[in-house]
Amino acid sequence: MTAEKTNELELINSLSDAAWERIRSLALSTAKYENFVRLGSAPTPDKGELKKGVWNGLNSEDNPKSMAIDFVLLSLGCALERDNSSILMKMGESESISPRSLAKYLGMTELIIRERMNALFQSGFVGRNYESGTYFLTDSGKSLVMMINQIVNRLAETINQKLPDLVSKGYEPRL
Numbered sequence: 174m175t176a177e178k179t180n181e182l183e184l185i186n187s188l189s190d191a192a193w194e195r196i197r198s199l200a201l202s203t204a205k206y207e208n209f210v211r212l213g214s215a216p217t218p219d220k221g222e223l224k225k226g227v228w229n230g231l232n233s234e235d236n237p238k239s240m241a242i243d244f245v246l247l248s249l250g251c252a253l254e255r256d257n258s259s260i261l262m263k264m265g266e267s268e269s270i271s272p273r274s275l276a277k278y279l280g281m282t283e284l285i286i287r288e289r290m291n292a293l294f295q296s297g298f299v300g301r302n303y304e305s306g307t308y309f310l311t312d313s314g315k316s317l318v319m320m321i322n323q324i325v326n327r328l329a330e331t332i333n334q335k336l337p338d339l340v341s342k343g344y345e346p347r348l
Contacts, residue, residue: 187311252314261299297311
């Protein structure tokens with residue numbers, strides 16, 4: 174298997190895992206909340222309770238694939254937003270980084286950085302180290318940054334190879 178295929182599989186697996194963890198977290202939180210509202214403070218729901226709370230709440234026409242599409246597109250949309258991508262790319266240069274350092278480097282306020290980091294955390298691309306107050310890329314974040322870097326490098330090579338020839342020939346209208 175080529176390195177490119179391996180990277181694609183890593184990205185697919187890590188994005189899928191991150192989306193699953195978010196869905197899992199939402200399902201468990203919803204079930205806990207419903208138990209709390211119905212019963213007062215209740216322990217974590219068992220499998221039967223969770224099944225009733227999650228699957229019975231879905232429309233019979235809903236299916237896991239449509240849920241997966243929604244979560245993947247929401248996650249990628251968040252990560253590929255220009256400022257969020259800049260945050261991820263900068264984070265890819267170090268093991269962990271503080272919001273203050275990121276704000277200084279990117280020319281944003283620390284509050285904006287924290288809000289964006291929270292969105293990236295919710296999407297599964299960023300993790301938090303509560304003790305040090307720093308953030309780090311998750312496996313999904315690392316895979317996405319690696320893929321973006323590969324695309325950028327390949328495009329830069331193409332530009333370097335083909336643009337000089339295009340410029341020297343000038344514009345030739347197609348007939």
